[in-house]
Amino acid sequence: MALSVGAGVFAIEMAFSLLWLRRARYGPLEWLWRCLTWWRLVPNWSHQGQRSRTVRVREFVLVQ
Numbered sequence: 867m868a869l870s871v872g873a874g875v876f877a878i879e880m881a882f883s884l885l886w887l888r889r890a891r892y893g894p895l896e897w898l899w900r901c902l903t904w905w906r907l908v909p910n911w912s913h914q915g916q917r918s919r920t921v922r923v924r925e926f927v928l929v930q
Contacts, residue, residue, distance in 0.1 A: 886894065890910050900908045 883893070889912055890897070891912060892900065892908075892910055897908060897910045
């Protein structure tokens with residue numbers, strides 16, 4: 867039972883991460899941490915006209 871719950875949570879997190887990083891520069895907690903340490907809102911959303919800094923390696927998404 868615990869293994870299936872863990873696998874389900876992992877699958878949901880992977881799907882959320884892929885959707886989030888398609889549009890954002892930073893992960894949600896990294897963005898929050900930057901805003902709190904810099905004492906201002908840091909722009910996070912990528913713009914359609916700019917080149918994406920996202921590199922896809924197999925199933926994982928890495929931000930340079």
